[in-house]
Amino acid sequence: QVQLVESGGGLVQAGGSLRLSCAASGRTFSMNTMGWFRQAPGKEREFAAAITRIDSLTDYADSVKGRFTISRDNAKNTVYLQMNSLKPEDTAVYYCAATPRYTIPWSDRAYDYWGQGTQVTVSS
Numbered sequence: 001q002v003q004l005v006e007s008g009g010g011l012v013q014a015g016g017s018l019r020l021s022c023a024a025s026g027r028t029f030s031m032n033t034m035g036w037f038r039q040a041p042g043k044e045r046e047f048a049a050a051i052t053r054i055d056s057l058t059d060y061a062d063s064v065k066g067r068f069t070i071s072r073d074n075a076k077n078t079v080y081l082q083m084n085s086l087k088p089e090d091t092a093v094y095y096c097a098a099t100p101r102y103t104i105p106w107s108d109r110a111y112d113y114w115g116q117g118t119q120v121t122v123s124s
Helices: none
Strands: 001-005 010-013 020-025 032-041 047-051 058-060 070-073 078-083 092-097 116-121
Touching: 001 092, 020 032, 020 070, 020 092, 020 116, 047 070, 047 078, 058 070
Parallel strands: 010 116
Antiparallel strands: 001 020, 020 078, 032 047, 032 092, 047 058, 070 078, 092 116
């Protein structure tokens, strides 16, 4: 089992920044890829970013590319999502997820473990 706990969400004005954290515990060594997804009100959950454990390869959705940066600290079993130049359309609940896959899947069905989510609200 793997437990994921997100933190760092909140309310920010457009153009501002936030950093989300995802602390993992349990059988973390088996989780090769960690991802961030988000779900806005009335919309389906969508892929935002992900990073692999061994070689720290990253991938981003086009909507966040150039503004968000994902990183990980394997010693702390923590993944971060630095979000800059935030827009109102970034408002969503952000979820951390983990999968044993070595590649970066964009489908949420490929991820086995999920955090409880953290709310990010960007005001205009």
